Amino acid sequence: MAKKSKGQQKRRVEFRKNRTQKVRQGDITKNFNRDEFDVDKSVHRERISGKGELTRKRTIVGQEGGDGDNAESFSIHVDKECLTGRVLRVQGLISHVEAPDKSVYQCATRRLLKTMATDARHVVAAGDHVWFRPSGEGEGVIESVEPRYGVLSRSSRSRQHVIVANVDQVIIVGSAAEPGLKPNLIDRYLITAEYAGIRPIICINKVDLLDPAQLQTIVGVYGSLGYEVHMVSAIEEIGIERLRRALHGKDTVLSGQSGVGKSSLLNAIEPGLNLRVNAVSRENEKGKHTTTTASLIPLATSGHMVDTPGIRQFQLWDIIPEEVAGLFRDIRPFINHCRFPNCTHTHENDCAVKDAVADGILDTRRYESYCQIFAGDSA
Ligand SMILES: Nc1nc2c(ncn2[C@@H]2O[C@H](COP(=O)(O)OP(=O)(O)OP(=O)(O)O)[C@@H](O)[C@H]2O)c(=O)[nH]1
Numbered sequence: 509m510a511k512k513s514k515g516q517q518k519r520r521v522e523f524r525k526n527r528t529q530k531v532r533q534g535d536i537t538k539n540f541n542r543d544e545f546d547v548d549k550s551v552h553r554e555r556i557s558g559k560g561e562l563t564r565k566r567t568i569v570g571q572e573g574g575d576g577d578n579a580e581s582f583s584i585h586v587d588k589e590c591l592t593g594r595v596l597r598v599q600g601l602i603s604h605v606e607a608p609d610k611s612v613y614q615c616a617t618r619r620l621l622k623t624m625a626t627d628a629r630h631v632v633a634a635g636d637h638v639w640f641r642p643s644g645e646g647e648g649v650i651e652s653v654e655p656r657y658g659v660l661s662r663s664s665r666s667r668q669h670v671i672v673a674n675v676d677q678v679i680i681v682g683s684a685a686e687p688g689l690k691p692n693l694i695d696r697y698l699i700t701a702e703y704a705g706i707r708p709i710i711c712i713n714k715v716d717l718l719d720p721a722q723l724q725t726i727v728g729v730y731g732s733l734g735y736e737v738h739m740v741s742a743i744e745e746i747g748i749e750r751l752r753r754a755l756h757g758k759d760t761v762l763s764g765q766s767g768v769g770k771s772s773l774l775n776a777i778e779p780g781l782n783l784r785v786n787a788v789s790r791e792n793e794k795g796k797h798t799t800t801t802a803s804l805i806p807l808a809t810s811g812h813m814v815d816t817p818g819i820r821q822f823q824l825w826d827i828i829p830e831e832v833a834g835l836f837r838d839i840r841p842f843i844n845h846c847r848f849p850n851c852t853h854t855h856e857n858d859c860a861v862k863d864a865v866a867d868g869i870l871d872t873r874r875y876e877s878y879c880q881i882f883a884g885d886s887a
């Protein structure tokens with residue numbers, strides 16, 4: 509970036525100061541437009557109630573980071589009493605927002621926030637942490653949206669569509685038998701999670717159907733890569749308590765191919781949870797004409813299960829073949845040592861990845877899985 513002269517810097521500081529003061533005085537509409545956003549402005553909040561539920565928020569500006577949705581935050585002045593909340597789902601213009609006391613408000617979005625939406629970006633998405641102002645019995649208005657992490661999105665016609673934001677982890681469910689384990693499919697889910705920056709947890713269900721020792725090699729490979737692996741049986745209730753603990757206080761996406769036992773697992777983890785997930789899914793089906801994204805279903809203790817139409821088979825959205833090697837934890841360390849900077853690690857000579865496979869440092873099956881994904885073959 510070009511260096512600014514002292515005069516320029518001073519003018520800039522003055523400009524910011526003036527603008528901040530104007531915004532503080534409530535002269536919002538005149539001064540608030542997208543071009544004035546600054547990345548480095550902070551958000552100030554102060555608690556005014558003992559319980560921390562009612563919070564006064566004084567926000568000066570929002571911030572916008574990068575071209576993705578991950579680091580954005582839009583805020584406007586809120587000098588009224590607001591509550592923090594979590595968007596459980598968005599249906600049309602209404603967001604269902606869970607307050608700290610677990611009650612759910614149906615919220616509209618403040619018009620000023622909406623003006624900050626671009627064609628490529630919805631202002632409010634399922635999973636968003638928001639501040640909202642209650643405006644009557646079970647209703648409210650969303651005043652600001654906190655920065656996002658763990659975003660699952662899909663782009664269509666070069667527009668990014670946020671499916672769900674602020675997801676902590678994805679449980680990748682496979683089954684030991686009936687249907688048999690498909691490690692290549694697990695690899696696909698893994699790189700999608702790596703791409704989205706969401707922690708993957710591997711869960712192998714139906715271990716009652718075979719001798720778990722048969723899975724030792726495959727589990728060992730994933731374990732050595734630092735992935736958490738759960739061996740469970742929904743029917744025999746093996747390993748369920750540990751899985752339940754992994755969900756506690758977290759927002760979790762459950763994914764895996766049909767028949768591996770996702771519904772059975774939800775039932776084992778928490779009675780009634782699968783029913784609630786299905787009920788919301790049916791409701792979403794009905795509301796197809798509205799822009800339905802995902803739904804967060806509150807867990808009995810704390811945390812949410814995230815259910816999205818189609819997300820159970822979520823795979824490789826938007827990942828281009830050249831990015832795949834970098835998303836394989838075990839391949840990643842070798843890719844800079846290949847002779848050609850644009851090495852695809854498939855047919856080239858002097859490929860550090862292929863050498864590592866030949867030397868037995870890299871698992872052959874994982875490498876083959878990489879080749880399959882790179883070539884765009886289905887699992
Ligand atoms: N032996 C055994 N069978 C199981 C276990 N978990 C689920 N099943 C059976 O596997 C079949 C599929 O289970 P579901 O829970 O419906 O699987 P799902 O992944 O939700 O399937 P979809 O709804 O199609 O995505 C059912 O017949 C279950 O009874 C298990 O731990 N052990």
Ligand SMILES: [Zn+2]
Pocket residue numbers: 843846847851852853854856858859860861862
């Ligand atoms: Zn290579």
